[in-house]
Amino acid sequence: MDRSGDGILMDMPLSVSRETWALQQRPALRDWNSDILYGNLKMEPMLMFTDPPYGTGKRYTRGGNTYKDGIDTAPTIEAINSWLPIMDPNGTVVVCCDYRLAPDLATQLDWCYRGEIIWEFHLGNPGRKNWWPAKHNNLVMFTRTPTSGIFHIEAVPRTKRLSGPMTRKVVKTRGKEYSYDYPKQYKVYDYPADKPSGSVWDYTYSSSDGRRVGYPTEKPVEIITPFVMAHTNPGDLVVDPFMGSGTTGVAAIQVDRKFYGSDISADAVRVATERLEAVSAETRKQ
Numbered sequence: 134m135d136r137s138g139d140g141i142l143m144d145m146p147l148s149v150s151r152e153t154w155a156l157q158q159r160p161a162l163r164d165w166n167s168d169i170l171y172g173n174l175k176m177e178p179m180l181m182f183t184d185p186p187y188g189t190g191k192r193y194t195r196g197g198n199t200y201k202d203g204i205d206t207a208p209t210i211e212a213i214n215s216w217l218p219i220m221d222p223n224g225t226v227v228v229c230c231d232y233r234l235a236p237d238l239a240t241q242l243d244w245c246y247r248g249e250i251i252w253e254f255h256l257g258n259p260g261r262k263n264w265w266p267a268k269h270n271n272l273v274m275f276t277r278t279p280t281s282g283i284f285h286i287e288a289v290p291r292t293k294r295l296s297g298p299m300t301r302k303v304v305k306t307r308g309k310e311y312s313y314d315y316p317k318q319y320k321v322y323d324y325p326a327d328k329p330s331g332s333v334w335d336y337t338y339s340s341s342d343g344r345r346v347g348y349p350t351e352k353p354v355e356i357i358t359p360f361v362m363a364h365t366n367p368g369d370l371v372v373d374p375f376m377g378s379g380t381t382g383v384a385a386i387q388v389d390r391k392f393y394g395s396d397i398s399a400d401a402v403r404v405a406t407e408r409l410e411a412v413s414a415e416t417r418k419q
């Protein structure tokens with residue numbers, strides 16, 4: 134274990150070069166130092182895929198692990214900005230977040246805002262009765278210039294979309310009658326093979342899904358892999374400064390990329406380390 138600055142760097146005991154990564158635990162975002170990170174990383178990250186605190190003010194607990202999300206989005210944006218000088222000039226940043234963080238990121242991140250993928254999920258009830266349901270996350274994308282960033286279109290998944298005959302539904306509210314069209318019968322079909330998926334991805338990841346490692350707000354690998362494939366080449370470095378259980382690392386290692394992750398929580402570092410060691414060993418066998 135090597136101590137650098139106020140952070141703790143753990144070099145993973147792996148001999149295979151494509152699996153060299155480090156997991157770093159840092160006490161506070163404001164203490165992050167790009168020069169220290171650069172010295173440790175030894176190569177420029179081609180992709181940052183990260184899923185930081187969204188500014189919900191809630192405490193998340195799962196499988197004995199817990200973390201508290203603040204309500205201020207500024208430290209998160211500051212932390213991501215601190216990474217930008219060491220990113221590959223042709224790199225991409227993708228931030229998974231919701232309606233709280235997305236607008237602040239789009240206007241305050243130092244790189245160019247390149248749009249969003251909407252990840253829609255159908256889990257549980259809407260959770261609130263006084264406003265519209267929030268059943269999606271925003272995957273917000275940035276590059277150094279409006280045209281930079283590598284993009285392998287052939288790696289983008291062909292998603293399915295819904296279509297079908299429309300039918301008219303009539304509802305009565307406060308004595309008034311309203312009618313609107315909705316699809317009566319859904320038919321699922323693939324986009325043509327030469328066209329990429331749309332910008333709305335429909336993917337439900339149940340809280341009882343057996344693939345989960347039990348970390349609060351854990352994300353599915355399947356949402357991250359398309360970004361790794363589209364925005365990096367084999368052997369490139371992928372980073373996640375808020376790695377949680379290391380899901381970004383799983384997506385990266387499975388397709389032959391290097392990974393560097395960090396998290397303020399010792400629980401997260403422990404869970405991610407165990408998980409990435411297992412995935413790495415599994416990948417080596419194949």
Ligand SMILES: C[S@@+](CC[C@H](N)C(=O)[O-])C[C@H]1O[C@@H](n2cnc3c(N)ncnc32)[C@H](O)[C@@H]1O
Pocket residue numbers: 159160161162184185186200348349350351352353374375376377378379380381395396397398401
């Ligand atoms: C939404 S979770 C990430 C979950 C992850 N994507 C996964 O699949 O497991 C956000 C993570 O940010 C971490 N975090 C919160 N504040 C942090 C800080 N100041 N510095 C580093 N990590 C922080 C939390 O500990 C938590 O693990």
